[in-house]
Amino acid sequence: MTKPTLPNTTSSSNQKLPSTAHSPVFRLRDMFKPSFDLWVISWILGLVTALSMITLLMVSGWFITGAALAGMIAVGSHSFNYMLPAGIIRMLAMARTAGRYGELMVSHNAVFDLLKTLRLRFFNRLAALPLVQQRNTLHASQYMHRLVSDIDKLDEFILRVISPWLIASVSLLLLAGFIGWALPLSATSKTIIYLLLLSALLLPLMASLKGIQSAKRLSQVSESRRQKLLAPLAIITQLLLWQQWQAQTKSYIAQDDRLQALEWSAQKLRSSYMLLIQWFFYAAVLVVLFSIYQLTDSSTSLTTGVDVPLVLAVTLGLLGIQEIVVPLGQHYLALGNSISAKDRLNALLQPSVSEAQANSTIPTDTETGLALPTGPLHANLTHVSAKIPGALVGAKEVSVRIDSGTPLIIKGPSGCGKSTLLQALAGELPVQSGEVKLNEQDWFAYNWQDQLGYLGQQLDIFDQTLAANLRLGKPQATEAELLSALDKVGLLTWLQAQPQGLQTPLGEYGAAISGGQARRVALARLLLKPRRVLLLDEPFAGLDNETRERVWDSVREHQKQGLLVVVSHHEWDMGQCDVLTLKENVFID
Structure with missing residues (x-):
């Protein structure tokens, strides 16, 4: 794995943090x-659908009532125009269907485009973070679950907050205007109706604002429940064998009970909000009917100037618009869910204060750093300590010199910090104390670009062909160079037995080949071009004695002009090398 520019860990404590922190x-x-253009089209189509639905209901009611009254007043008369209302009804029905289909199609395309953009944006942002923070994020399953699920949850902000509120507000405003124009109501009656309609909007608005904290609590408890289940699931076989499953899942059950209680409370509030919104509309209907009743005289009810079909149309409009406004109360947690997802993503992709201080001198793409020396290299580690955050063991007080042409072999018992020391040199972990110098300059101040190669314990083998995996180390590598690199790691004979040759698929994580072959493929990728520094963690794992010695000779010859640091537990005659033996150390924070 080629390492990018490394961080400078020797920053002063009083250095100002980057403004982006x-x-x-x-x-x-x-x-x-x-x-944005797709969302505007979606909102327009949504308005067309909503207004067509409400108007269709109102015109249908008006048409049926008007036709009935025309028949009662003038039997056999052709004065009532049946054709125009019937045509309007057909047009509204087609507009409703076309608008709904168009809104779904456009909004779905907009959502997919939004999710694609968000995922690319956040994963690119993650890739631009310091290697230390990348490692902490990518290696934590709960963080990756949050990253993916929260990005998918963000679309609620548009689909269940912006779009429904925009359509409901405009529809309700137009209906209120129609009521004021069509019915000869008193100023008091109109004021009461407008206040009821306004309350039908204010109630879900206040519920959404109140629901922000509820949504955060639900999200926290849900994530906590998930984590408390993952831990025992990882060792479920052992827990079942030792009959400890019930004991170890008590905390999960408690969190599950808490989550169910919160969800039940949210459901009750959701139902209450929806019921109250409906009551506001029913109250508005009663005010309309009562006001009309007051205007009419029982003996002249058809001649007082009150248009009965219009009254029915308004009543049906108030009943029909509930389908648009009531969901605002149903989705009162949507705003809180979106804000919670946004806050969690920002927290996930921003370093904490301590991380920002540790990484305050990370070179950006525009910083060049020091140029690597052209002559022989020598590195000095002086009292270097490093460990994975939260770990109890690691490399402690390591002092050693590394010279060009003389490999350094790091040995020691498991847990003594061999791999951790390599990760620190590769820039994947911060150096806690001590200093690392290269030719008397700070190791992390150099612009390494692709001059530092690192083979870690976790291999980057992708579900692509052998050639594609190798060319990650040198994109323009010729077929001859690929064969030469494979020969250095002892895979040429194996390759010649493969029917597809360099086009052999390796499978996800190298599943199509053995672990030793996958490690040699990753090593061959590093050997495609000369690099000033190679850091290899157990490059001989899974190899027989003959293959191991052959690979070692190739690596040593390849790196005779640069620095070579190898972590290995194998014992054999490796020639003239410097050996660093680490002891297990316990960190007490």
């Missing part, structure tokens, strides 16, 4: 940028 990575309003 506390700036938000993402804001909810950023969601409109990728496909």
Whole structure:
């Protein structure tokens, strides 16, 4: 694995943190940028659908009532125009169907485009973070689960907050205007109706604002429940054998009970909000009917100037618009879910204060750093300590000199910090104390670019062909160079037996080949081009004695002009090498 520019860990304690350390990575309003034109079209089509539905209901009621009254007043008369209302009804029905289909199609495309953009944005942001923070994030399953699930949850902000509120508000405003224009109501009656309609909007608005904290609590408890289940699941066989499953899952059951209680409470609130919104509309209907009743005289009810079909149309409109407004109460947690997802993503992709201080001098793409020396290299580690965050063991107080042409072999018992020391040199972990010098300059101040190769314990083998995996180390490598690299690691004979040759698929994580072959493929990728420093963690794992000695000779010859550091537990005559033996050390934070 080729390592990029490494961080400088010798920053002073009073150095100012980068301005981006506390700036938000993402804001909810950023969601409109990728496909704003699609969202506008979706909102227009949504309005067309909503207004067509309400108008269709109102015109149908008006048409049926008007036709019935025309028949009662003038039997056999052709004065009532049946054709125009019937045509309007057909047109509204087609507009409703077409609008709904168009809105679904456009909004789905907009959502998919939004999710694609968000995923690319956040994963690119993650890739640009310091290697230390990348490692902590990518190696924590709960963080990766949060990253994926929260990105998918962000679309609730548009689908269940912005779009429904926009359509409901405009529809309700137009209906209120129609009521004021069509019915000869008193100012008091109109005021009461408008207040009831306004309350039908204010209630879900206040519920959404109140639901922000509820959504955060639900999210926290849900994530805590998930984590408390994952731990015992990882050792379920042992727990069942020792009859400890019930004891070890008590905390999960408690969290599950708490989550169910919160969800039940949210469901009760959701039902209450929906019921109250409906009551506001029913109250508005009663006010309309009561006001009309007051205007009419029982003996002249058809001649007082009150248009009965319009009254029925308004009543049906108030009943029909509930289908648009009531879901605002049903999805009162959507705003809180979106804000919670946004906050978690920002927290996930921003370093904490301590991380920002540790990485405050990470070179950016525009910083060049020191140029690597052209002559022989020598590195000095002086009282270097490093460990994985939260670990009890690691490399402690390591002092050693590394010279060009003389490999350094690191040995020691398991847990003594061999791999951790390599990770620190590769820039994947911060150096806790001590200093690392290269030709008397700070190791991390150099612009390494692709001059540092690192083979870690976890291999980067992708579900591609052998050639594609190898060319990750040198994209322009010729077929001859690929064969030469494979020969150095003892895979040429194996390759010649493969029917597809260099086009042999390796499978995800190298599943199609053995562990030893996968490690040699990763090593061959590093040997495609000369690099000033090679850091190899157990490169001989899974190899027989003959193959191991052959690979070692090839690696040593390849790296005779540069620095070579190898972690290995194998014992054999490796020639002239420096050996560093580490002892197990316990860190007490």
